[in-house]
Amino acid sequence: MGTTTYDVVIIGAGPVGENVADRVVRGGLTAAVVERELVGGECSYWACMPTKALLRSGAALRAARQVPGAREAVTGELDVAAVLRRRDAFASNWQDDGQASWLEQIGVPLHRGHGRIRSARVVEVTGADGSTTSLTARHAVVVATGSGALVPDIPGLRDAKPWTSRETAAASSVPGRLAVIGGGVVASEMATAFAGLGSSVTVLARDGVLHLAEPFAGELVVESLRDKGVSVRVGAEAGSVKRNDDGTVSITLTTGEQVDADELLVAIGRTPNTADIGLDGIGLKPGAWLEVDDTLRVVDGGGEPLDGGWLYAAGDVNRRVLLTHQGKYQARAVGDVIVARAKGTAVEDGRWGRHVATADERAVPQVVFTEPEIASVGLTAAAAEAAGLRIRVVDHDLAAVAASSLHAEGYRGHARMVVDEDRQVVVGFTLAGPDVAELLHAATIAIVAEVPLDRLWHPVPAFPTVSEVWLRLLEAYGR
Numbered sequence: 001m002g003t004t005t006y007d008v009v010i011i012g013a014g015p016v017g018e019n020v021a022d023r024v025v026r027g028g029l030t031a032a033v034v035e036r037e038l039v040g041g042e043c044s045y046w047a048c049m050p051t052k053a054l055l056r057s058g059a060a061l062r063a064a065r066q067v068p069g070a071r072e073a074v075t076g077e078l079d080v081a082a083v084l085r086r087r088d089a090f091a092s093n094w095q096d097d098g099q100a101s102w103l104e105q106i107g108v109p110l111h112r113g114h115g116r117i118r119s120a121r122v123v124e125v126t127g128a129d130g131s132t133t134s135l136t137a138r139h140a141v142v143v144a145t146g147s148g149a150l151v152p153d154i155p156g157l158r159d160a161k162p163w164t165s166r167e168t169a170a171a172s173s174v175p176g177r178l179a180v181i182g183g184g185v186v187a188s189e190m191a192t193a194f195a196g197l198g199s200s201v202t203v204l205a206r207d208g209v210l211h212l213a214e215p216f217a218g219e220l221v222v223e224s225l226r227d228k229g230v231s232v233r234v235g236a237e238a239g240s241v242k243r244n245d246d247g248t249v250s251i252t253l254t255t256g257e258q259v260d261a262d263e264l265l266v267a268i269g270r271t272p273n274t275a276d277i278g279l280d281g282i283g284l285k286p287g288a289w290l291e292v293d294d295t296l297r298v299v300d301g302g303g304e305p306l307d308g309g310w311l312y313a314a315g316d317v318n319r320r321v322l323l324t325h326q327g328k329y330q331a332r333a334v335g336d337v338i339v340a341r342a343k344g345t346a347v348e349d350g351r352w353g354r355h356v357a358t359a360d361e362r363a364v365p366q367v368v369f370t371e372p373e374i375a376s377v378g379l380t381a382a383a384a385e386a387a388g389l390r391i392r393v394v395d396h397d398l399a400a401v402a403a404s405s406l407h408a409e410g411y412r413g414h415a416r417m418v419v420d421e422d423r424q425v426v427v428g429f430t431l432a433g434p435d436v437a438e439l440l441h442a443a444t445i446a447i448v449a450e451v452p453l454d455r456l457w458h459p460v461p462a463f464p465t466v467s468e469v470w471l472r473l474l475e476a477y478g479r
């Protein structure tokens with residue numbers, strides 16, 4: 001067994017592990033990364049990138065069809081083979097040479113294999129050939145092992161070998177009939193994508209569609225899915241599942257009704273990749289999400305940094321926010337705080353300090369790439385009320401903004417601003433409409449910077465852009 005020592009050892013080379021490594025070496029420390037599959041992680045090969053590639057062609061087609069003149073130029077349907085080829089390219093054909101060579105360029109050795117914490121600051125890597133290497137960290141070990149799809153204990157489900165987000169994102173063909181268990185982000189996006197690619201889709205949304213978003217978001221998505229021929233069954237719950245001899249799948253609902261499909265996607269959330277990373281040896285529970293403090297150090301049962309604070313967890317694995325951009329934000333904080341602690345420089349761990357991920361609490365942006373797109377940041381009205389804030393909710397029909405009718409015929413959309421009445425700042429913002437994704441960052445800045453409403457009157461949206469909705473919302477508020 002070889003032994004090597006670095007300042008920092010990172011387990012997992014997803015977007016988060018990569019960014020921790022980058023910050024650590026920028027700060028002048030050495031780092032090594034352990035990866036058991038592909039450098040780039042879930043996001044690059046089975047999540048963000050391939051799923052958005054599956055959605056983009058359909059969105060472009062829809063956009064062209066909504067504008068007279070362009071509409072007449074569209075004479076056919078999606079070329080499914082071309083969409084899948086483009087998706088393959090965006091997943092780098094499931095090869096990680098590009099990202100592995102980036103690690104090499106920034107001077108971070110890659111240890112391919114499965115990483116397990118063996119003792120304080122020591123990670124053992126088991127390669128595909130069974131060989132083991134021991135890596136010792138002088139300062140810190142960072143767990144960035146991400147998450148995997150959660151498959152619930154529904155009788156027959158596991159034996160039926162359903163698709164998870166992985167198989168769906170990497171699908172090499174489009175099933176004639178696709179059933180989906182779940183009504184969250186993956187279910188909504190993949191129902192949109194596969195309906196566009198020609199599948200007959202049934203969504204079994206036990207708890208509703210995008211039920212944690214503002215209610216109008218889910219309503220607009222359900223309406224548009226139904227317009228595409230998707231059967232959205234709100235409240236429907238799978239009771240048992242069977243893979244038939246002919247390869248089809250039968251789902252028996254708790255009501256006794258049967259839904260038949262050629263493929264079944266299970267999209268009901270995630271489980272942390274911590275079952276086999278050596279947590280039992282350091283007093284933590286295998287398979288559990290890792291609890292962290294403000295500077296993302298793993299804490300013990302008493303909430304104190306574990307064993308003096310050499311272990312950090314960033315990204316999906318700490319369950320704070322299961323989004324790539326937020327995980328990378330944590331990675332920057334983690335990388336920088338490890339450097340600060342190693343060098344004995346000041347740790348800026350106050351609210352909005354450089355070494356904490358304060359935005360995780362109440363200023364998380366997310367775009368759901370459905371039709372319409374749902375772009376949101378901060379708190380929904382319901383979440384703000386649950387948090388005890390005294391709020392005012394301001395709504396505006398996005399189609400009533402001059403630019404939206406120019407953007408697309410039959411533009412449908414809605415905007416909501418949630419104002420904290422006591423502090424006179426925006427705490428939540430949701431846009432639902434075609435192509436609203438790129439409008440979101442203005443709202444994120446307003447929330448993070450806590451820009452007073454009075455001052456928001458002064459950033460003037462260019463005419464004619466859909467951003468004029470900001471003026472309309474402020475007018476509706478009383479400006």
Ligand SMILES: Cc1cc2nc3c(=O)[nH]c(=O)nc-3n(C[C@H](O)[C@H](O)[C@H](O)COP(=O)(O)OP(=O)(O)OC[C@H]3O[C@@H](n4cnc5c(N)ncnc54)[C@H](O)[C@@H]3O)c2cc1C
Nearest residue numbers: 012014016036041042047048115145146315316322323324
């Ligand atoms: C279908 C889908 C679509 C999504 N779309 C978006 C989107 O559009 N935008 C967005 O912001 N987020 C999206 N997400 C969420 C996003 O994919 C995750 O938040 C992100 O990948 C988390 O990054 P991570 O680095 O924490 O973990 P991961 O990307 O999961 O990477 C973890 C890495 O660790 C490795 N690993 C695990 N255990 C070990 C071990 N013991 N030893 C060595 N290596 C190990 C894994 O192989 C993997 O490479 C999507 C998720 C899904 C499922």
Ligand SMILES: NC(=O)c1ccc[n+]([C@@H]2O[C@H](COP(=O)([O-])OP(=O)(O)OC[C@H]3O[C@@H](n4cnc5c(N)ncnc54)[C@H](O)[C@@H]3O)[C@@H](O)[C@H]2O)c1
Nearest residue numbers: 152182183184185186187206207267268269322367368369
């Ligand atoms: N565009 C994006 O930002 C994007 C896209 C895809 C995924 N993601 C991230 O990936 C993560 C996983 O997505 P997801 O859609 O799997 O999870 P999710 O948490 O978004 O949705 C899960 C859904 O399944 C339902 N559910 C839970 N248990 C169930 C059960 N036993 N039976 C039926 N329904 C059940 C929940 O009520 C919820 O509606 C999310 O946290 C999301 O942030 C992000």
